[in-house]
Amino acid sequence: MLQNDIFLRVLNGKVTERPPVWMMRQAGRYLPEFRALRDKYDFFTRCKTPELAAEITVQPVDIVGVDAAILFSDILVVPQAMNIEVEMKKGVGPWLSHPIRTAQEVAQVVVPDIEESLGYVMEAIKLTKQMLADRVPLIGFAGSPWTIFCYAVQGSGSRDFATAKELCFTDAATAHQLLQKITDTTILYLKEKVKAGVDAVQIFDSWGGVLSPEDYRTFSWQYINQIVEALAPLTKVIVFAKGCWFALPEMATSKAAALGVDWTCSPQQARILTGEKKVLQGNLDPSCLLAPPAEIKKRVREMIQAFGSAHYIANLGHGILPNVPVENAKAFVEAVKEYRL
């Protein structure tokens, strides 16, 4: 039995004494303990060495006291397993020397055997569960098919992913083939994660916000929803789609247990778009953690009041920034834990 199950209780629709709290990218560069490992091991070595991934995952539980751990990994391990070569280039970010842009290239992309290609993730989950020793639940995650597609086709990060969208607008059939392969892989991958022991999963749609509402339904949401449908019988699924306020009404009718909200959508507006009882997660502007702790605490209290303290998971509206002082991250978590109606 978990010692602290407040996060899971909220995902199960229960009303709790205060909101649970965790932070996207909480296992990250703002922690000196993380930076120490980062100086010794490169990015994918950290992802692919279960002992390192587990150690990094547990750091924010020990140091800032969050109510849930999220497995340290990267959304790009999935395309790597699919025969898509992705590097993490210094100062550039994700980089593909051979982007996937033609029907022929899509044909080379495989739906892999998960145990064989991503077994190291399952090992990391098992090890993390041991290290957590039932203190808090563990979240597993995956990128949305659209977001993986963006990197695979664009070949790098981008402000608008215009090349990725160009494939959709000029050869939709090929785009859909690639999106379906990513979706099939992601379903298998997340099912294995559940078997390995994660207590919930989150789907990150980092780049859904570059699409119009109609294109979002066609090229992103329908694939996310396949994942939600496949996983909902097995675990709690959280969907976080940055910049996709417009899709919240449709998402609210899905089997997702919770929906992430970024800070450009006010809590009140998010409640209007999703109905009163949908569990929402978010949404402090990550830049606010650069403010002094007193200002952070004030903003956190206002945020909780605006969402309502029930059916709500406190979080940032996107990943924590690398230059946030650890004290400020602690102030964020403390402010939620101190909150009383």
Next chain:
Amino acid sequence: MLQNDIFLRVLNGKVTERPPVWMMRQAGRYLPEFRALRDKYDFFTRCKTPELAAEITVQPVDIVGVDAAILFSDILVVPQAMNIEVEMKKGVGPWLSHPIRTAQEVAQVVVPDIEESLGYVMEAIKLTKQMLADRVPLIGFAGSPWTIFCYAVQGSGSRDFATAKELCFTDAATAHQLLQKITDTTILYLKEKVKAGVDAVQIFDSWGGVLSPEDYRTFSWQYINQIVEALAPLTKVIVFAKGCWFALPEMATSKAAALGVDWTCSPQQARILTGEKKVLQGNLDPSCLLAPPAEIKKRVREMIQAFGSAHYIANLGHGILPNVPVENAKAFVEAVKEYRL
């Protein structure tokens, strides 16, 4: 008298036989004629040489047949005039070797004499009006105070402008002082543009979308609205704030003659947020112009139907991309011009 005044008629609340059409960044890199000048003269030389700016401004009127010209210039000429050194670095974009981040640095920023520091813009306007010879109206523009502030404080482009926001969250008084100086300058600047002959002005808030709705009101909208209030008695003011769907209801109550909408807000949603009779401008995803002309025309017709053909100016949801074939830009403009109820 203008030969083609359909753009101004719509801004004046008239119902026209079809929507007028222009494209943000229509005087830009997708035109071979623009690229020819770009290879010969650097960025700010083109902005600051009235003959070049006028020639570039008129190119899309001649080549793609838009219903309005927009003066070729850059939002960064304003901070340059304010004693803020801004370069355009190759492959990097806007770059400040000395970003403005302290009260002392803000104190060095001046509200300049416009004629002295930005007289070349007024010359470019007069020359452009001559070259246009009353064919279509001319739009002048400025960046929003918040967007200029973002560059001035961050010191470069950025995905999140976290350093700019940090100043707001840690030293709001200093941030407001800088924002007010930019606002005062922009009002003087746009008033001079009207005197020099522009027929309407557009304010571009390119980076308002990095703020939460509440912070947007505090750090962006209140300054834009000062400009709208000052200019509305003199000319028609269009406000385009990318990613700021959440602010549309408040903007709709202002004296702005029209509001720009990006493609992440559906036309129907934009109408709901602003009321039926506010003039709206937008919002095709610029990446759609990479699709074949037939697909472009289909999407344009759907867009016009969704906005309703009255009180509407057809445009993209952001600037035209440099790699759009000229034929496709023409297809966009033609589709609007062919539209009949």
